[in-house]
Amino acid sequence: MIYAGIDYSLTSPSICIYNSALGGFSFNTCMVYFLSDVKKLQTTFIGNVRGESFEDYNSECQRYDTISEWAIQYLIGCKMVGIEDYAYAAKGRVFHIAENTGILKYKLFQQGIPVDTIPPTVVKKNATGKGNADKESMYNAFVSETGLMLKDIITPNKKDVGNPVSDIVDSYYICKSLWQTISAKE
Numbered sequence: 001m002i003y004a005g006i007d008y009s010l011t012s013p014s015i016c017i018y019n020s021a022l023g024g025f026s027f028n029t030c031m032v033y034f035l036s037d038v039k040k041l042q043t044t045f046i047g048n049v050r051g052e053s054f055e056d057y058n059s060e061c062q063r064y065d066t067i068s069e070w071a072i073q074y075l076i077g078c079k080m081v082g083i084e085d086y087a088y089a090a091k092g093r094v095f096h097i098a099e100n101t102g103i104l105k106y107k108l109f110q111q112g113i114p115v116d117t118i119p120p121t122v123v124k125k126n127a128t129g130k131g132n133a134d135k136e137s138m139y140n141a142f143v144s145e146t147g148l149m150l151k152d153i154i155t156p157n158k159k160d161v162g163n164p165v166s167d168i169v170d171s172y173y174i175c176k177s178l179w180q181t182i183s184a185k186e
Contacts, residue, residue: 003182004075005082005175007167008101012036013067014167015074016175025179027146027172033074034164034171035067041164045154049168060096068104078113082178084170085117118177126180127173135166142169 005016014034022029032049036042041051052070057063075081083101086094108115121131127141139161143149151158151165161169 001079002077003080003082003175003179004078005171005173005178006071006084006104007170007174008071008083008104009167010063010067010096010100012163012167013071014164014171015071016168016171017074017078018175018179025176027142027148030172030175032168032171034167035070036164041154045150046148049150049154051154051164060099064100064103067100068107071104072107072111075108075113076111080114080116080178080182081108082116082118082174084123084174085119087120116178116181118174118181123170123173123177126177127169135161135169138169138173139166142172 001020003018003020005018007014012034014032016030016032018025018030020029028048030048034041034049034051035054036051037054039053042053044050055066055070057066083105086098086101105115124133124138125131127133128137130137133141139151150168151161154165154168155162
């Protein structure tokens with residue numbers, strides 16, 4: 001079975017796809033894709049993490065469409081997709097984020113791919129044991145679990161954990177949360 005976790009955004013979306021035919025759930029049995037407008041990040045890292053470039057767009061609707069089309073190409077064939085639910089205390093362009101996510105959900109519906117929305121607190125608690133974990137705590141949990149220092153590999157010159165590393169970590173834990181939920185029911 002193939003499952004996906006998506007940390008969906010306007011600037012740095014990330015998709016983690018787990019294929020159970022490759023073995024038990026781990027970062028090594030996942031493939032991760034993310035979008036970036038930074039040229040040096042548009043490459044393959046450690047074999048299973050691939051950064052790709054944004055397509056040009058002339059309007060917000062076209063932007064949402066191109067991001068969702070990018071995502072859909074990797075999600076075809078998934079048994080289920082997990083998407084992090086909206087944060088209640090979100091600030092900024094919340095309506096734009098909702099419109100963008102709504103288009104993806106609609107396209108998944110058209111493809112017959114079920115979507116499970118997972119609260120951010122659940123994702124964080126599954127990763128760190130705390131539902132209010134910050135990006136640094138999420139990253140540290142990832143390093144502890146996988147042994148991979150993604151920040152040093154992908155963004156070695158950044159002081160803090162940021163895009164796309166935090167998005168990759170989030171998509172991994174969204175996928176893992178989805179997989180754990182499904183496995184518990186089987």
